[in-house]
Amino acid sequence: MQNTIIARTFAEAFYDIICDSKDKKDLLDQLSFLVKCIDEQHDFHTFLITPKVSYVAKKDFIEKVFRGKLHDTLVDFLQVLTNKGHLSAICDIYREVESLQELEGSKVKVFVTTATSLLEDAKSKIKKTLEKKLSAEVVLVEQVNADIIGGFIVRVEDTLVNGSIKHHLEKIGNCILERSKTYGI
Template identity: 85%
Template sequence: MQNTIIARTFAEAFYDIICDSEDKKDLLDQLSFLVKCVGEQHDFAVFLATPKISRVVKVDFIEKVFRGKLHDSLVNFLQVLTNKGHLSALCDIYREIESLQELEGSKVKVFVTTATPLAADLKTKVVNALKKKLSADIVLVEQVKADILGGFIIRVEDTLIDGSIKHHLEKIGNCILERSKTYGI
């Protein structure tokens, strides 16, 4: 969860820079290319993630290799990530930026987890209810996880609503344990 928050925070900050730039498409293309390289070049990914290599060395590497080849805003962003110790989160940050692009405008991405796939009519009801509640178009991302037993889990940005049977059973179990301690059972 912490990595997701870090990735989202940096993604939102850099996405603001991207949106304010006249070179928005180029910046996004360069970032996409860089992330692809990290994914394909194992040695490069290891270099970025290795804590034994000092931040100073990584910042210098980024300056020498990318300055003049990539947009200055992207190079500066990479150096900030390096100085903050989050360069290894670059791929996660890019995924968050893709989500922000997808949601550009008045759309909200909502993750719904259920034990079984939602029926079409129920999916429509959920989307309509969320659309009314959030006053935005909804991009519904369905996830099926049988281990929640039933019910649903809804995540909208940093808000989590856990209406799963598993969650309720755990709460009941914890309550019983607390009461048994109180009464010495």
């Protein structure tokens, strides 16, 4: 949870910086390329995440390897991450930046969790209903989790609607336990 908050915070800061830049597309492409390199190069990834490598060594590395090859804004951002001790979160930050880019304009990302995969007709109906309710274009992200037994869970940003059967059964069970305590059963 803490890593998600850190990644989202830095992603929002980076996205705010580049939003009005004429080089926005280049910056996003360069960040994408960098993250791809990190994912593909195990040694590079290890270098970034290991606490045994000092932040000074990491800063020097970033300066020598990337300055002049990547956009200065991106290199400066990497230096800030290094100073704050969050360079290892760059991949998570990139995923959050992707989400922000996806949501640019009047789009809203909605996560729908069901016990089984939704049929296309059901997805379409859910999407239309949510678009009407939220007054925005919905980017539907389907998640399947058999543990919820049935029903659905919908998450929009920080709002969660839990209509799962598992959730309702837990509420009923808690209610029965409370009543049994009240009546000494």
